[in-house]
Amino acid sequence: MSSGDAQPRPSCGVILQNKMAAYFCPHCKIHATFKSQGPEKVNWENQLHQIWRCNNCFGVVYVRVRTEPDDLEFYPSLRSEARDEYPPEVRDNFGEALRSLNGNNPKAAVVMTRSALQAAMRQQDAKGKTLKAEIDSLADSHAIPPAIKDWAHELRDGGNLVAHPEPDKTVETQDAEELIALAESLFEYLYVVPKELERRRQRLAPQEEPPPSE
Ligand SMILES: [Zn+2]
Numbered sequence: 001m002s003s004g005d006a007q008p009r010p011s012c013g014v015i016l017q018n019k020m021a022a023y024f025c026p027h028c029k030i031h032a033t034f035k036s037q038g039p040e041k042v043n044w045e046n047q048l049h050q051i052w053r054c055n056n057c058f059g060v061v062y063v064r065v066r067t068e069p070d071d072l073e074f075y076p077s078l079r080s081e082a083r084d085e086y087p088p089e090v091r092d093n094f095g096e097a098l099r100s101l102n103g104n105n106p107k108a109a110v111v112m113t114r115s116a117l118q119a120a121m122r123q124q125d126a127k128g129k130t131l132k133a134e135i136d137s138l139a140d141s142h143a144i145p146p147a148i149k150d151w152a153h154e155l156r157d158g159g160n161l162v163a164h165p166e167p168d169k170t171v172e173t174q175d176a177e178e179l180i181a182l183a184e185s186l187f188e189y190l191y192v193v194p195k196e197l198e199r200r201r202q203r204l205a206p207q208e209e210p211p212p213s214e
Pocket residue numbers: 025026027028029030032054055056057058059
């Protein structure tokens with residue numbers, strides 16, 4: 001085993017430079033460019049560790065870049081987990097969508113958002129052979145209101161664009177961000193609002209027994 005320092009692979013800087021323009025700032029929450037502060041540091045796992053400064057808010061982030069697989073980790077971290085209120089399958093797929101978006105992979109983010117949507121429709125006992133039919137079945141049975149149905153179809157269309165690309169259309173980060181935001185609104189309605197209502201009712205429910213007096 002070599003005792004010498006690990007050397008950066010030639011691609012490291014290229015990967016970093018190409019990705020500089022495509023990240024969400026955990027401070028100002030927008031899609032911003034960053035400027036690297038100081039030299040790259042490479043550790044024994046052949047990972048880059050850098051400090052970046054947001055060109056919009058000048059907030060500082062610590063970034064770890066793995067060169068293989070090509071992914072990044074931010075501290076403070078970007079949101080990478082779906083909410084606990086979601087059912088497990090929805091949460092798994094949507095969490096992966098968030099992590100894909102963080103990793104600058106909008107296509108994968110859109111595909112996983114669509115998978116989360118499909119999992120949600122099945123969890124709601126939707127009927128039908130296609131996602132389109134499942135969404136319509138939930139609307140027909142009044143499980144979801146018309147506005148939510150339209151959102152769901154919008155998500156489905158976004159997912160279809162990745163699965164069946166059209167020549168003059170590409171999936172951009174903005175598309176993935178918008179679809180993820182739509183999905184969150186949908187899941188908020190289906191899972192978070194009912195749980196919050198339940199929590200509120202429990203809080204306001206009259207106590208069955210008064211606390212014992214001392
Ligand atoms: Zn910023």
